[in-house]
Amino acid sequence: xxxDVIQRSTRQRQVILEEVKRSRTHPTADEIYExxxxxxxxxxxxxxxxxxxxxxxxxxxxxLAPGRPQMRFDGNLTAHYxxxxxxxxxxxxxxxxxxxxxxxxxxxxxxxxxKYGVFGHKLEFVGVCAECxxxxxxxxxxxxxxxGVDAKKEDNPFDQKGKRRG
Amino acid sequence: xxxDVIQRSTRQRQVILEEVKRSRTHPTADEIYExxxxxxxxxxxxxxxxxxxxxxxxxxxxxLAPGRPQMRFDGNLTAHYxxxxxxxxxxxxxxxxxxxxxxxxxxxxxxxxxKYGVFGHKLEFVGVCAECxxxxxxxxxxxxxxxGVDAKKEDNPFDQKGKRRG
DNA sequence: ATTGGTGCAAAAATTTTGCAATAGA
DNA sequence: TCTATTGCAAAATTTTTGCACCAAT
Numbered sequence: 001x002x003x004d005v006i007q008r009s010t011r012q013r014q015v016i017l018e019e020v021k022r023s024r025t026h027p028t029a030d031e032i033y034e035x036x037x038x039x040x041x042x043x044x045x046x047x048x049x050x051x052x053x054x055x056x057x058x059x060x061x062x063x064l065a066p067g068r069p070q071m072r073f074d075g076n077l078t079a080h081y082x083x084x085x086x087x088x089x090x091x092x093x094x095x096x097x098x099x100x101x102x103x104x105x106x107x108x109x110x111x112x113x114x115k116y117g118v119f120g121h122k123l124e125f126v127g128v129c130a131e132c133x134x135x136x137x138x139x140x141x142x143x144x145x146x147x148g149v150d151a152k153k154e155d156n157p158f159d160q161k162g163k164r165r166g
Numbered sequence: 167x168x169x170d171v172i173q174r175s176t177r178q179r180q181v182i183l184e185e186v187k188r189s190r191t192h193p194t195a196d197e198i199y200e201x202x203x204x205x206x207x208x209x210x211x212x213x214x215x216x217x218x219x220x221x222x223x224x225x226x227x228x229x230l231a232p233g234r235p236q237m238r239f240d241g242n243l244t245a246h247y248x249x250x251x252x253x254x255x256x257x258x259x260x261x262x263x264x265x266x267x268x269x270x271x272x273x274x275x276x277x278x279x280x281k282y283g284v285f286g287h288k289l290e291f292v293g294v295c296a297e298c299x300x301x302x303x304x305x306x307x308x309x310x311x312x313x314g315v316d317a318k319k320e321d322n323p324f325d326q327k328g329k330r331r332g
Numbered sequence: 333a334t335t336g337g338t339g340c341a342a343a344a345a346t347t348t349t350g351c352a353a354t355a356g357a
Numbered sequence: 358t359c360t361a362t363t364g365c366a367a368a369a370t371t372t373t374t375g376c377a378c379c380a381a382t
Binding site: 333334335336337338339340341342343344345346347348349350351352353354355356357 | 358359360361362363364365366367368369370371372373374375376377378379380381382
Binding site: 029 | 347355
């Protein structure tokens with residue numbers, strides 16, 4: 001299942017990717033836009049959003065959902081975990097890698113988490129449901145397994161688009 | 167650190183809680199609004215949003231961020247994990263509980279996941295960062311540890327509110 | 333009586349999209 | 358040339374909020 005269309009390498013896409021890769025703060029689309037604009041003053045916010053989606057779908061970056069409407073992005077594709085603050089939404093990388101085995105993770109958690117008061121965790125498996133698989137929908141880049149990346153084109157009962165009320 | 171204000175028990179709040187508890191589909195605010203409206207036709211969407219935030223902050227429900235701007239809610243407070251479809255955003259409960267130990271989880275994953283094609287997982291620890299702790303910000307209800315629940319009142323560099331551009 | 337909560341409507345915030353023009357392959 | 362991509366602006370979507378009134382304690 002190769003890509004339907006040939007993607008072009010534009011300056012905007014390059015710079016957006018570079019800025020996401022360069023950042024260590026898991027920036028929002030807005031923050032990325034500002035960074036990119038300092039290098040490409042005429043770039044539009046729409047272009048940033050479109051390219052963030054493309055890059056995430058390609059597996060070049062990660063789209064993060066830190067428990068609020070505003071998405072964040074991560075250019076670090078090495079296996080790692082995140083620490084999210086429930087108050088300010090800040091996301092930091094944990095000094096634990098996703099390749100540590102679960103026992104190590106739990107054993108080492110306490111010692112690594114002196115700067116945060118931890119009171120829980122979330123573990124979520126990500127994949128493709130039977131219905132979507134039946135429609136021929138497959139996997140994105142193996143590292144870009146954040147939900148929602150390319151769901152917007154789909155017509156399914158879980159998409160709420162186009163149902164606004166006054 | 168007791169609550170600053172005494173909360174009242176309103177019919178709207180009751181019904182909203184009941185509907186979230188009753189649902190097994192991790193509904194959106196919109197879907198909850200529709201359900202509640204069938205019982206309280208004059209309820210407003212703002213009231214639904216306000217009460218979902220209150221209920222989540224109280225730990226009565228969970229606010230879920232399935233990788234897209236639209237939040238979902240979960241009235242099931244028993245320890246459990248979720249399965250998210252990257253395409254349609256659907257969230258289902260896993261037949262694994264959060265009390266299973268990590269080895270059991272990994273050992274049993276394959277056999278339990280026959281209906282989904284799984285290609286990864288996300289593990290995220292949630293707590294309070296040093297800066298927010300210094301401001302006296304504490305923990306919400308122990309089961310409501312989804313990020314972002316009460317961050318909106320805070321003034322911090324990670325909040326992007328009030329920075330719109332034309 | 334207080335004052336937290338509501339309904340309503342408007343606004344805010346984030347994301348998406350239509351379209352003509354541009355530019356990469 | 359062909360068409361993916363862009364800039365721009367408008368729209369769409371989701372969430373928040375101001376305010377006068379209502380209602381729980």
